[in-house]
Amino acid sequence: MKVLIIGAAGMIGRKLAERIAADGMLGGVAVDRLTMVDVVEPTAPRGTIGDVRTAAIDVSSPRATEPLIADRPDVVFHLAAIVSGEAEADFDKGYRINLDGTRDLFEAIRAEHLRSGYTPRVVFASSIAVFGAPFDARVPEDFAPTPLTSYGTQKAIGELLLADYTRRGFLDGVGLRLPTICVRPGAPNKAASGFFSNILREPMSGKEAVLPVADTVRHYFASPRAAVGFFLHAATMDTARIGPRRNLNMPGLSATVGDELEALRAVAGDGALALVKRVPDETIIRIVDGWAPDIEAARARELGFTVEDSFEEIVRAHIEDELGGAVRS
Amino acid sequence: MKVLIIGAAGMIGRKLAERIAADGMLGGVAVDRLTMVDVVEPTAPRGTIGDVRTAAIDVSSPRATEPLIADRPDVVFHLAAIVSGEAEADFDKGYRINLDGTRDLFEAIRAEHLRSGYTPRVVFASSIAVFGAPFDARVPEDFAPTPLTSYGTQKAIGELLLADYTRRGFLDGVGLRLPTICVRPGAPNKAASGFFSNILREPMSGKEAVLPVADTVRHYFASPRAAVGFFLHAATMDTARIGPRRNLNMPGLSATVGDELEALRAVAGDGALALVKRVPDETIIRIVDGWAPDIEAARARELGFTVEDSFEEIVRAHIEDELGGAVRS
Numbered sequence: 001m002k003v004l005i006i007g008a009a010g011m012i013g014r015k016l017a018e019r020i021a022a023d024g025m026l027g028g029v030a031v032d033r034l035t036m037v038d039v040v041e042p043t044a045p046r047g048t049i050g051d052v053r054t055a056a057i058d059v060s061s062p063r064a065t066e067p068l069i070a071d072r073p074d075v076v077f078h079l080a081a082i083v084s085g086e087a088e089a090d091f092d093k094g095y096r097i098n099l100d101g102t103r104d105l106f107e108a109i110r111a112e113h114l115r116s117g118y119t120p121r122v123v124f125a126s127s128i129a130v131f132g133a134p135f136d137a138r139v140p141e142d143f144a145p146t147p148l149t150s151y152g153t154q155k156a157i158g159e160l161l162l163a164d165y166t167r168r169g170f171l172d173g174v175g176l177r178l179p180t181i182c183v184r185p186g187a188p189n190k191a192a193s194g195f196f197s198n199i200l201r202e203p204m205s206g207k208e209a210v211l212p213v214a215d216t217v218r219h220y221f222a223s224p225r226a227a228v229g230f231f232l233h234a235a236t237m238d239t240a241r242i243g244p245r246r247n248l249n250m251p252g253l254s255a256t257v258g259d260e261l262e263a264l265r266a267v268a269g270d271g272a273l274a275l276v277k278r279v280p281d282e283t284i285i286r287i288v289d290g291w292a293p294d295i296e297a298a299r300a301r302e303l304g305f306t307v308e309d310s311f312e313e314i315v316r317a318h319i320e321d322e323l324g325g326a327v328r329s
Numbered sequence: 330m331k332v333l334i335i336g337a338a339g340m341i342g343r344k345l346a347e348r349i350a351a352d353g354m355l356g357g358v359a360v361d362r363l364t365m366v367d368v369v370e371p372t373a374p375r376g377t378i379g380d381v382r383t384a385a386i387d388v389s390s391p392r393a394t395e396p397l398i399a400d401r402p403d404v405v406f407h408l409a410a411i412v413s414g415e416a417e418a419d420f421d422k423g424y425r426i427n428l429d430g431t432r433d434l435f436e437a438i439r440a441e442h443l444r445s446g447y448t449p450r451v452v453f454a455s456s457i458a459v460f461g462a463p464f465d466a467r468v469p470e471d472f473a474p475t476p477l478t479s480y481g482t483q484k485a486i487g488e489l490l491l492a493d494y495t496r497r498g499f500l501d502g503v504g505l506r507l508p509t510i511c512v513r514p515g516a517p518n519k520a521a522s523g524f525f526s527n528i529l530r531e532p533m534s535g536k537e538a539v540l541p542v543a544d545t546v547r548h549y550f551a552s553p554r555a556a557v558g559f560f561l562h563a564a565t566m567d568t569a570r571i572g573p574r575r576n577l578n579m580p581g582l583s584a585t586v587g588d589e590l591e592a593l594r595a596v597a598g599d600g601a602l603a604l605v606k607r608v609p610d611e612t613i614i615r616i617v618d619g620w621a622p623d624i625e626a627a628r629a630r631e632l633g634f635t636v637e638d639s640f641e642e643i644v645r646a647h648i649e650d651e652l653g654g655a656v657r658s
Contacts, residue, residue, distance in 0.1 A: 160474075163482070164479055164482040
């Protein structure tokens, strides 16, 4: 089996590649070629796959993905995107990468399909950013995507294309509306959602973190480990069970900032908790106010997608996967 | 005021142009230039507008609409599209006209906006084809567009673009999800929905018509006259009242084929009714089974959009607008 990961230098793409390389297989079938591309050349992970290829590819340049598809990978993971803030700051770049890059990929697959009958499984990283306020406390399963960012718009368009290309038989697509990923490893970034991870990750390494919103703020989360699980399941499941609505709300944990802090205290103690500094930020408060506190994902759960049940579980996954099993604080 | 109609040779575009030309104004403001374009050159309507321009433009050729936007029309009606059946038969052509043509238009407007601050009202013809089964007996207001045709997909993408370009301030957009238009004037066409009009229009002219589905089939309708009213209202209303969700389910009449036949009988008599021949067609039965029987449109009604209350009203509008006030049978 040949596997292609587009966006393999990103946080989830990298972890997904590491997991597939470590397993050496996908859905019980040996992976004999793993191709990893991103705008910067990804790092090949350790593992048992004989043929791991890495390359720097700019998906926004026309036909960039054609040579990758000519190799006829059985599974294509498409995670390449510029993030919300950048897509908002640079309108053209956001549409070029997040919309045109996705459409070009699907077109390359269609061209190969028309040539040879090739119909790969395509797993598309979408986002709960397709949903825009106002909405109820819990966004229903079939709620309209009415994004309030260009990024969310581009993801919603990618979903529509994925569903139509699937319906027409050109590919076999599954779109995953990912919850906010927490705890994100690595350095704090400028994303408005960054604090959700910062207030856990930094204190667990003995560092201070800023909390810009109230403890009562509720949002919808999954760990990086759960996200990797979503992609693996989507790549190997029986898609006939999904029906025509191929874009699925992924299960997530609906929790408050207070729940996060309680989990931090339980796992890392009062010392860690004391490293969280409350510095209200009106801009971030306003942005986060437009995010979904909870999202119905009964369909995905029925289809076998799973996620953490508590923030303590999310924190413990971070400690196991990123901190070698122990907290430093 | 300058008005541009793209898709002015189509049935609704033509009627919209005729109405604006007859009124000589839009929203109480004199129209001093009306530009009408389509893939075939539209016919200039009679009226009091001094400057009526017509041209053949292929919106699918890149930058085709740039010269039109350089004229800075205050209101842009965008109705150009290829229909459902053709978009399904010719995948490339559907995406080129319905998606790329729409995006090119919005990009031309954005470019002019960035140059000069130009921010026109843009009224976009979308369709209830954005909704795909399964759904409840009445599609709720905020139900997810999950189209089951490429045409519906392209319209749903156009809606997302319209909303994002509006949010970013490049244009002031209103998207109208049009019900099935009935009674369509002119000759019977091959659209799967054609019979809804044929069974009224043909008998009223003394001709036979084929009914391929059961009398109990329920669907969602508006007359051509009501549709023109939607466009005029969207062009002149206070869009600040709409909020960020700029794509609106238009009000429609939820009615059965039996309701249609009863209206035909009431208006044109038993002789006309006898011209309707029942010839079940499994293909059409299956297609129509995926269409919405009713759609919630409370938001649009609150915003002042109106439609017929009965099929008799729809039939009488047809007799007034198309038959010179009298039935021929």
